[in-house]
Every structure is written in structure tokens, then in C-alpha cells.
Amino acid sequence: MQAPSFGGVKIPSGNGQVIRLSRGASLSDFGDRIDVNPASLVQVMMHLGEMVTATQSLTDETLQLLGEELKYTIEVVSPEDEDRELLESFSIEFGEDEGGEEDLRARPPVVTVMGHVDHGKTRLLDAIRNTNVVSGEAGGITQHIGAYQVATEVDGEERRITFIDTPGHEAFTAMRARGAQATDIAVLVVAADDGVKPQTAEAIDHAKAAEVPIVVAVNKIDVEGADPQRVRAQLTEYGLVAEEYGGDVQFVDISAKQGVNIDGLLEAVVLTSDASLDLRANPEMQAQGLAIEAYLDRGRGSMATVLVQRGTLNVGDSIVCGDAYGRVRAMLDENGDQVQKAEPSRPVQVLGLTNVPSAGDNFLVVKDDRVARQIAQQREARERFAQQAKASRRVTLDNWQKTLEEGERDELLLIIKGDMSGSVEALEESLLKIEAGGDEVSIRVIGRGVGAITQNDINLAASAGAIIVGFNVRPEGKNSELADRMGVDIRYYSVIYQAIDEVEAALKGMLKPEFEEVQLGSAQIREVFKVPKIGNVAGSIVRDGVIRRNSKARLIRDGVVISDNLTVDSLRRFKDDATEVREGFECGIGIGYNDVRVDDVIETFEMREKPRD
Template sequence: DTPGHEAFTAMRARGAKVTDIAVLVVAADDSVMPQTKESISHARAADVPIVVAVNKIDLPDANPDRVKSDLASEGLQPEDWGGTTQFSYVSAKQKLNLDDLLERILLVADAELELTANSKAEASGPIVESRLDVGRGPVATMLVQRGTLRVGDAIVAGDAHGKVRALYDYRGEKVAEARPGTPVEILGFDTPPPAGELARVVETEREARSVAQRRGQRLRTEQHAQRSKSGVSLESLFSQLQEGAVQDLNLILKGDVGGSVEAAVSELAKIQHPEVRVNVVHQGVGGITEGDIMLAAASQALVVGFNVRPNVEARQLAEREGVDIRTYRVIYQLTEDIEQALVGMLHAVQTEETIGEAEVRALFKVSRLGTIAGCMVTSGVIRRNGQARVVRDGTVIYDTTISQLKRFKEDAREVAEGFECGILLDGFNDVKEGDILEAYEVRQVERTSLDEPAATPASSPS
């Protein structure tokens, strides 16, 4: 069971791979959702038998028959309709029919599974989830698939290693060993191991440390390779400078468990834009610490916590250093806020608007000033000190500003359509009768969405 958001796809895929039977929980009032179809695909890809639990049957708008027909169209044919899929109608809240669900799980296990494992081998199995517990340190949940895991064993998973200090079963009770098929919480890793990694017991702690270091080096090399793909070469640097360099929004991301961090990073990676990008400087499991704040201050990063909070010292340090801490419980709020922060980093769009046109009808040479164009304003309004283009035979021949604007012999601030005026252009005296003077304004418009284009082309007369 995972959050329904698509960001948790990797978590669902991992769940399907490590399990023997998938119990597909479908709400009787919602029926089949996109993530339900995705979970069915994961279970099929892992070649795992499916038992359907139709939940919330106590609700007034529950419609179990609709769930049946929707799932039948996905290839899960109910047994009472001549298929092979076991369906159980339950209410988790009211604890209705849970015995029936357990019976059906055992039925499928007897009929379809041959589960054997060597319990005398050195233990191995996948890490389902990991977190940093305030009192106990790194805690990892492992599903033992072969061998027997015992307290005191040297263990390695990904770039994490350690000696098993304690084992807890699913009830939270201490156990001395865990045999195949048993999920256990392990205390003793030096850091929370990545979810999905295969944990295995090795002979000594020294071997565990050396294996973890080799894997850590490999992971760092892979991360460096990924970063360098989006890095900067001299050639791309010049083109980026020409276009206006890409701006980075640096983030430090902390989550309650490895799966949450992974989901958040994968969602943030989907935010693509040519001008701004998200750069996750550091990611980790556990509360927001002073170390995170110091790193954020050094890299000018925003600290984001997903289901975690900063401790008092970290909060005080953040206030002193001017580091912004944001905490979230729902993933789409996190991505929405980060998108808004990126929008704030975008350059404003320059838009151009024609405000008026005037036709040159007479020319007056004035010593010390130059040529004054006697004009009729044919549309809009002409303003003093405004920008203007000289258009001759449909072609723009000069772009300048209106340095003087007169109405008869008086200076005017603006002249509206239908009135005559005298216009002196700044730095341009080669005006001819019949020229069109086009007055325009350039405005800076702040962007409100990442989907908006970077700039609109200037409107030029054709």
C-alpha cells in the first residue's frame, strides 16, 4: 500500500518485486484508478499472484460489482465469473471480513506457490525501507529471503554497512534471529541503506566496510556522470551566456524514509525548463540538522523537509543565516511550491505594444534643431519622449525616440488621433513626406507560469 501519487511508482515496483502474493486494495466507492492499473502491471511484471481486497464496503455509495467488472476488463477475472482471481469484500475500518481475506491468501499460497529457501546459508534479502530514528539511529526494514539473519552478523546493503545490534519483528518485539520469509527491522547500519538494495551478510565487519566503500565509490561516480551530463562545457557556456544563463534553484531535501526522498527527487526531476532548473545539492533521510543549514548557507540553497521537521538548533541557525526552511506532508504541494519559486526566478517577458501612428505631411527645417515633421495623428496617441519607428514604404528605416512634440507652437505632452502636431526625432533628420511614424511602448511583464514563452517577437510592420 503506497500513496496514490505517481511519484511513488518506484516504491510500488519494489513492493511487487519483494512479495510472494500481491493484495490489490481497491476502494468500493472509487473502483479502478490509474495507480491501480499501474500496481497490476507491477505485480504481473514480477510474476506475482494477485488477491483483490475490495475495501470500504460499509460506505453507502460502495459498488463492489462495478469494481468486479472494471477489474475483469483489466484481465483479473473473478472466480465466481469463471476466472481464477480471488476477490474478498472487506472494510478495514469496521474490521469486516478480514478472516475471509486471510483464508483466500492462504488458498492462493497453497495452490500457486512453492516457497523454499536454504535457512543455513548466509542471510540476504532486499531492503524494503529505511529511516533515521532519533533515539535508535539508522533503522532498516529487511525481508530475509534466504539464510538466517542473527544479532551480531556483519551486514552490507548498498553503500551502508554495520553489525546487527538488534532485530525487531513486525510487532516491534526483539528477536534473536530472522529466518527466510521474515520481515525485520535492523539496528546497526552506519547510515540508512537505500530502499531496494540487496542486503547480505558477510564474514567480518572489515569486509562489510570495504564492500560498502566500493559500492559508495561506484554510486558517486554514477551521480557525477549524471551531473556532468547537465554540466557546462566551454562551448555550451558561451551559448548559455548568449541566451541568458540557466539559473539553478539549489535544494537540500530531507525525508522521513528513503522511499519519500526518492519519490520527491523523481518528481522534481520532471520540472524541465530552458531558463531555470532544480539542483538537489544534498538529499538524505532524517530530521533537518544544523549540518543541512550550514550546507544550505554555503550553497545558497532552500531546505525542504518531507514529513520531517528541523530541531530547535537548526531553526535558530537558519534564522541567523537567513536560510529558508519549507516542510511538507503532501508531495504535490512540494512540487507546486518549487515550481512557483522557479517562476519567480524567470526573467520578465518584454512585450511591445503600438500606441499610435502619425503620417508625415510637411517638413520644416529649423536651425540648431534639425528637421521637424509636420504630422497628422492617424491612430492612437503620440507621446513626447516615447519610442518611435520611421516606416517608409512598409520598411522600418530608423528606430529612435521623440525628443520634441509640439501642437502649433506650444510644447505638448501627447497628441491624440485626428490632431496635427510637429515632431522632432532624436538623431534623425532624413524624414520624408509620406513616412509613417509608429509610436510604441516596451513593457516588462512578469511571468506567472513555467509554461509561458520566454519572449514574444517584436511586432514589425509588414
Template structure:
């Protein structure tokens, strides 16, 4: 091999030697989360061409010392090669190197951040709650490692930049050649070299003409932008453009006919149909006349005729049923941000002789003392009281429970709080228990007012203990029901009662939207001789104003005038304000909902639909029975079955309630709305009618008034005298078993006038037949105060000492009964027949 120091010929390559032209090495790369990688880097030397006559020697390179084997003797060091001039580094090359190093460091940092984000997303999706906590700890550790790696990368970049600057300050290649190391001197350290990426060519800048050509229409941002040198369009140019568009629009001809989707109910007037089609009413009348139908604008046409008109005029028809005409209040819910606080509505209930009226008068007197002027007219059923802190309370005066139950039956929960008045010297009475059941059925909170505490025999603690029997636990005994001891006569603790009402209202957070069309409930209505139909309305939401058009049940009207509880005329009434409204077309029912509509046509349409529903229900509805009620509930898979239970004694009632509750299962559950002792009254029928529940009587009967209301409202009543028969019937009905339908037909009623001794038969009764007829061997029952005291049959029937088979109404007769002697004058006799029918579904 030739010597490496021999000079090559001019234009020829240097001979091959032992020296390396490609330097290799390893570089360790550090990433986030403690990761690293080792790569191999090759550095190629640049060929240096010198001037003619000079040697082209490469730059001196450091040689890594190689440890010699222990057995080999050290060889003499070779003679140093002559130094070669270093390449001349330009300023542009150093700048590009610096930018590349910074860019690579930034890309490495972004890559590490992206990798960390991906790992965190993957861990967050796959981890549970416990794994999330562990991942959070790992993330914190990784964050520390990442920050440490970024800091190391930043330091490495700074060191690289500093090395580049030091290299730039070193002497040029000519100086290095002049100061080349002499033989025997160590070579300077070699500078690491990295390939440089070529710079991207600069993009041509967009010219001014191009900007103006792609500018498009003038915008506010471009008009106010002073950065560009392009001029904005002048106002004259904009005006000319608008005029050009206007001329083009006028020359295009008449506008195309607008096709509408017309909503048509089953019956509609010609004028209303013309409004919905946006056509003239005369055109519709003319089109109908051509079809052979002679009508006026105010006449009503059916849906099929309306469809012909809509199609004739090129519109689309959308049929709706009559039920869609009615106002849907369930879907009309106010937004939460529109609600504002409103006064509470309080109803005072209780026994007649326990001081309801006296307490109302006392509160009214306290209101006058507080600064309210004037009294309250007797025919108004509601009024407001202003407290010392300017807050108001609306009191609802319902003489009976009928209005309260009617409102609940129609879903109008008018009352917010119920005050139960109980006399401290009398305790709980049957009407008090009825009021408690009404309150529970309505689902409103209760405040107990123990009245007459000034009387000598008053015992408030006894009243609290009696309330426990009906699951009413007052606060003094660890419950959540407030109780206040008051005296309406001495006006004692009236302020505490008002404070209790205010506290309960604050807990309820009563709110309503006053800025909408009014909606309220009719408390009572009547026909005044001079002013016509009147209705006392309690506004529930919105504001009722004079001139509003409204619908109340099947009655429509327009508010002509409003009178408040002090007899003064007012122009508007907000939520929880009671007013008397004039301007109705008829007398609505208590509990009807008053709703303000947009126009009179809409009011007449809704009122006519509701009246039609009432007429059809009155003429076609069949009374519900106990068995059909259970069958319907079985078909609908009802989860609750309401019941009203009345018995002769408290023990029997408790046993029946417990037995009915045990029958309940997961599919159907019995819900006892009211259970009491005594005969079936009008209040029981009202509760059953409000919830659609049958009434079960155990050894009791209903009075004449209750029977009349039950027949009118279609309330089913069933009577039993054996508790096992009652539970078996309820169990069979709830399970949906098919059995015979037992119908009891009452054939006669009579009044016992006198009682005589009848020898071996015990006693005989002298009767006056009032209804139907009395026949021998018929089933009979004797009732005293609507409670059954005998259930058997008639043993003998006589008239003027002669045995007769039958006695008609209006005649007197004598009867004897089998094994019964407890007969008194004034008892009522009832005969009936049992009929079994096959049940049909």
C-alpha cells in the first residue's frame, strides 16, 4: 500500500489510505416520561480544494485512544500528518444551523406533549374511579419528568447555540493553516457537524391588484381597516348597486303565490278558514257557491268541505281532531327565570262549631288594625291580609268541602296551605277527620290551629294526642306539622298563626310568572239578579286585566270589570289575587280553570268543544261499577287502586284497611283514600268522584243525598257484612279472576212506625211502605241512622190480620222477622233481591 503522505497527481483522486473519511458515533436522545433512545450518527468530511501548489489536507480530527493489550509492547506513535485547511463557514450557514437546532428542539417538545396527551386520554377512558386516582398520581410524576426533560432539552439547545457561536468566533481556514499544529502536538477537538436542511423558497407576495380583484363585497371590517392600501367602495357605488337590484326585481314580474299549511279542525267557520289561508272571505263564499253550497262568512262548515276549499286555493291541509282544539295547560310550563315570588293561598277547614268563622273574623279584624281599610263583602269567597312586613296572605273561604274536592278532581291545586281548626274543649269530630283526609288527598301541607284555649275545659295536649291516630304528628311531639294555640274570641296568638303561615310559605318557595296570559281557578260562581253571571276567580299565574278574553270551562267571556275583596274596582290582578269577574256568558262550575286566549273566535271554539264533551258524557256515559273498575285497571296495568272504606265501628274499619293493604302486590296496590266510621255521606262520594274510586260499605248504607250524588257522578258503591267476603271480592278483582257478577236490586223501602209483641216471633213491626213494594220471603235489612242492625229475611207479612203476598207503596202493613227483636220506631226497612249475571269483558 502506498504511503498516505504521497501527493496525488493533479486532477487525480488521493490514494486510498488507512484514514477514515466517515466518522461514526452514537447520540442519546431524551424524551418526556423518562424515555430515551440511542441513534448512530455519521459525519462525512467536506473535501477542501486549496490554491495551486498547496496541499489539500483535511482538518485535524481527534482519534479516540484504543487501549493496548497487556501482552503487546507499545508501538511508536506515527508521524503526524500535515494539517489541512478547514472549510470557511459563512454567516448564513451558522444562522441556518442555529434555526434548525431550535426548530428540532421545538418539534421534539411538541411531540413529547402530544404523546403525553394521548397517554392521558387513553388512561382516562380505560380507568375506573380508583384507576383515575392512580392515573392522576402517575400524571403528576410524568409531568415532573416531562418538565425535567424539557429543561434538559432547553439546556442542550443553549449549549449547541453557544458552541455554534464559539465556532463562529474561531479563525478562518487560512489562519488555521498558518497555525497548524506541529508534529508532536495534540490535535484540537473536532467539532460535531450535523446536516443542514435547505431553506424553503419564499412565496411570492400577492399584489395590490390581486387583493382588489378578490376583495368581494364591502364589509364593515374592511371599510374600517386602514392597514390595506385598497380603496373602499363609495356610498354612490353602493346606491347604484341597490337601484340596479331593485330594477331587476321589479322587472321579474308578480311574486309567486305563497303555499300555506292550513290547520283545519272538524268544524270551522268560513271566516276563520279564510284567515288561516290568508285569503279573502268573499272569495271562499264565491267558491262554495260554485260548488252548490250557499253559506255566509260566519257559518260553520265541516272538515271535508274545508279540505275542498283549501285544495281549490292551492294550499296544504292539516287535519286535527276536536281534542286538539282544547287548551293544553300541561305542556305550557313557565321558564324558571321568569318565576317571581307570590303570596300563599290558605284554606281554613274544620268542624262547623269549632270556630272557623270566628277565626276568619278575628284575622279580618287584625288586618283592619294593621292598617287595611274597609271590610270584606259577604259574597266574596277569598280575601287578602297584609302583614307588618308588607307581605300578603290570601285566605280562601270554602264553607263546605265540595269546592275543595271539585278543584282537586279537575287537577287545579288552588290551595297551598290548609289550616285545620280544632276546638281545644271538644277534640276531633267526624268533619275534622274528613278535613284531614281531604288535605292528605290534595297533598298540601297542614297547620293545626287549636282554638278556644280560653275556655275552662280546654286541653290542647289531648288534641295533639288524638291527632296521632290519624298520622298527624305536631312539632311539640317530634313531628313536622306546626300547631298554634289560638283564641278567636280573645284574639290570642293570631300573630303566631300568621308567622306560621309565612314560615310554611317560605319553605314551599311559591313562585309564579306574572308577565304572561292569565290563568286562574273559579272559587265560586253565581247568577246575580242585576249584574248577571259572576265568578270569584283566584289568579294562579299571569296577570288578568280588564278587556281580556277568556274561557272558563264551557263558558267564554270578556272581562268587563273586576272587583277586589274590598268592593273596589281594579284594572288588573296578579298571581294569588282574588277578584270577582263580570262579563261571563254563563255560570261556570266551581273549580273550573279560567284561561285567557288571544281572540273571541278562539274562545268560542274552545267553549263549544268543551260543551260538546259535557253533553256527550251526560247522554252516553254509563255508570261505573265495582267490577268493571277493577277490569279496566287490570287492562291498563294500573299500579294503584283507590278505595273509600266506611264501616260501623273503628275496629272493623282498621281490620278492613289492614286486610286490603296485605292483598297488594308489585303489579297492583290498593290505596285507601279515606276510611271512617258511620254512614256514607256526600263528602265520601265527593272524594270517590274526585279520584274515580269505588266506595266499600261494611254494615253501613248511604243516605238519600249521597245516593243521588253517586248516581249523578257514576260512583260505584258496594256493601258487605262479612269481612272475608269483602277481602275475597277485592282479591279476586285485583287478580283479574272471572266470576259471576252479583247485582243487588232494591225493590222496596219502608219506615217502622210502631212495634208490637208477636208471641213466639218476638216482636212485630208496623210499617208504612214508602218506595216500591214489600214481599214475603225477600231479603231484608233494618237500618238505624244509616247503620245496618239486621240482615235477614221477612218471616210473615200481614195487612188487617190477613196474610198477603205483597204490599205496595203508600200502604201500611205488619211484618215479623226471623230471630230479631231489637226494633224501634223510626228504623228503616229495605228489601232487595240478589241477581247473578255472567261477567263479560
């Protein structure tokens, strides 16, 4: 069969041959697999109307398009499958308990608290662990995910429950959904005086999608207008039928503020776990689990809160978590006390990772540091290629010139830095969901990370024309000055809703900054001097404020503006040049305007960006 020709370039037909490629693969990767020069594939893509380079990460659709043209069957390997194959190459089985039934032991249930904003989720968690979280939160909002374990007594036996402290506002939908993946039971908090709200229904959807049992905590029973029975009736419409109505869902009336019936709620969680779930894990194998939260501590480095799902994690284990790896130097419990080991369902804070993993990354213990480093580096490379493919814009020969010429499409490029990986992920998910005029304007996140804003972030923002969003972080060292010099806009936020509102406002109109005029000073002309090659210079006395060289100026005569939009070109005190002259002093002012007269007033001002409400 004759090889098809593309612009004079002949490439052998694949005849249906299957090629497996990683997500985000480039033409070079494809060329290596079929033994073809990548430059030839660039010409094929041009023939197909796509402008791509040999090393550019391609989307799944582009890879499929190229495969169809060359008669190859392209299989894009998902990150999950690729990760599983990677672990299999090291003889590691992730997500399964080793051994047989006799090796399994009962483990505590892992619980996520969900519900509508202001229905009392944080207050309930506060009441359960008897510590005051609310006072330390910006705006009374749970800003990051934590975890802790509590003990309760059921039928004379001590039982433990692990709580994942997920934030409850709709802005953190992605984090709630991710929390539910590690969750055995969901506690749905509904205010007795407010009833079912949109986010209540959203939380129910998350719990059902994760196929976890639900325990309903009817909160605020001590508030005027509370009607717990109305809540029970409303929730029957969502398939949650109380046991007293013949259903299988436990409803518990509580008051988180007064601490009423908290023990009853914990007992309901344990009973639901015993009735609906068989929670067992093998504590004798090497530990595996999930990173719930991570951040960078200035003194101790990367701090990752992990939930052990199977096996036992010990101090000194070699661990890999997402694209981070290291040796467990120390483990801390929810009280900050050191622990030597963590068994299934136990959340602990781990010290010793090389960098900050993402919230939701899985972790596993491997035999030595070398294996951990290899797995982490391959994961990091795979994630980088996948992100590049996700971020790359689809540009065709048909539209790229037209787009450039007409400016039909605007993109708001963002780099997100935060104090917690969960906050960064939640903020990114929320910003990408903003709708602003369809396809006319869009958001693209070109970088994200945990920790202070670095020089690399500023360089990337300057080269790409991006805005840096700092969530509870600031630039390190002198990077703030560097950002000013390079003209990089850095926005700082401590409450996530404010960030979303401002970005949405900017996106909907690509809002230009508003400026307001600020008066600097004024000077009265006493005498006019004619200077060769310069023109008229006004000998003046500064009446108020300050006159600065290069500031904006206007000329006023008898209260009427004679000329606006002038500039103080020259400023002298006697025979010396001056940068500024203050109130009460005499000076010579040149404003590049010759029709100046005695008793005219020169008023100087500057334009300052007006902060938006």
C-alpha cells in the first residue's frame, strides 16, 4: 500500500495499529512510537489545519485526529491507569488490602460533615472536638481541610470516629466531593429553623454519588421557629426517610451551640456504621492512604495531613505522596503530640516530604527512598504534561489570524498561590466555573502552588501577561519590588469569596482599573522669564502641597482652566535643578506652555488607581 503524502511528506499507514500514549503526549512522543521524524508530523498537522510544534503537549482530541489521519488507533492512557501501571512495575498494588480475611481488623468510620452555609457545620465540629475553631477563621469560614479523631462510648464500649473537616460553602464543591471519596459516612447538617436549602441538596448529591450512608443532624433546635419535623418531611423528597417514618436514615436533633445531644449524634454514626458497613483493613501491611491537606511551614518544611486507609504508617518509613516523596521524620496527631505509628482510619500530620503534595493525592509506603523518588519523578512529569495539554489552546490555520486581528477572544491568565493545597484547588475550581459572556472571555490558570510567591511565579506572570492571585500568602524577600518593576499585578485575599467576586467582575467586563485624581499642590506665578530654547518659565511660590517634577499639571487663570494635561518638565530652585519644592518656597516651573501670566496658578496632580468596593 502506498504511503499517504502530506505536502510532499510521505508517512507509512498504520493499518489500524494500536498506539498507547500518555495524556499530554507530543508529536515527538508519537513520532518515536511509529519511527517517524516529528517534523513530518508537524506538516501533517498543518495539513489538518492545526498549528502545533513538535514538543507541544496535545489534547486527547488532537491525538485522536492525527491517529485517524495516519490510520492508527490511538489509546490515550488515563492518569489513573498510567499510575497503576507505574506502581505495578515496582510490584506495588495500591488500593487493595494484602492477605486474606483473617488479616483484616475493624477500623473506625471516617466521617465528613456537609450542609448549607451557616447551618452550623463548623460549630458542630467545634462542639465535637471541644476546641474553638471559629475565632481563628477569616470571616468565620473554614479555610482548609483538617482531620481529627474522637472517642465515644456505645453500649459500654469505647468506639473511635475520624472526622474530615471539610468546608461547607458552595465555593468548595470540589473539596467536598473529594472529601466524600475518602468518607465512609456523611453527616448532613440542616438547620431546624431554615430547612432544606440548595447546598443541602448539593451535599446529598455528593454523598449519594460516593455511595455513603447519611446521618442527618437537625441543628439549631434551640432557636425560635425551629421545626425539626418539617426538616424530616422536606428530606423525604430527596429520598432520606427517617427511621420513625419507616425509613433507614437516622435523624438526630442537636444544638451545636449549646452542646445538646452531641453524644447522641456520635452514637448514631457508630450504629449506622455497624448496620450498613463492614469497615475492616489489614494493619500489618505497608501503609496506603490519602493526603487530606498540605502546606509549607517556614521552620519545618512540607506538612501533609494524611489519612491512613490500610496498613500502619511508622516513623522512618519511605513514603511517596503524589509527586512528593521522602522519609517520615515525625508524625503529629490532631493535638500536636508526636506519635510513632498510625493505623487504619487514623489521620496524622507527616513531616519529611520534599515538597507539598496536592490535597487528594494518594500516598503509599515503599521499600526505600530510591523507589519513592523514581515514582514521584515519573508522576511529576506525567502531571506536567497533562497540565500542559489541558492548558494549551486549540489554534487552527482557519482562525488564528482572524482571532489575532479582531481580538474576538480574551483570556484572563491567572497564577494561584495559597497557604494550603486544598484552598488552591478549591479556588481554581471555583474560578474556572465563573460564567462570563460565553466564549468571549475565559479564564486560564497557567500556574498553581503552595507557599510564598516566588521569583519564578513573577517571571512566568510577566512573560505570559498573567495576574497572580495570592491566598493568605505574600511574596518572599524582595519579590514584591520585582513584581512592581516588571509590571506584574498581584492580588491578595484572605477570604475566598472576595477573590471569586473580584475575578468575576474583572472577567465580565475585563474591567479596566478606575483612576481618581489626587491633587499634589499649587503654585502662584510671580514673574515670567523667557529662556532661550526652552520658552517661558514661571517664577512661582508654592502656596500649598508640593510641586514635583514630571507630575501632571494644569494652568488656571481667574479660576478658569486655561490648559490641561500639562507636565512639569523642569523645576529649579535658583540655579539648581530640584525634584520637588514644598509649600512656602519659591521656584522656577516649566510646563511646556508659553502663554503663562503673572497671578496664574499652576496646579499639579497625579492619577491614582481607585480601589474597587
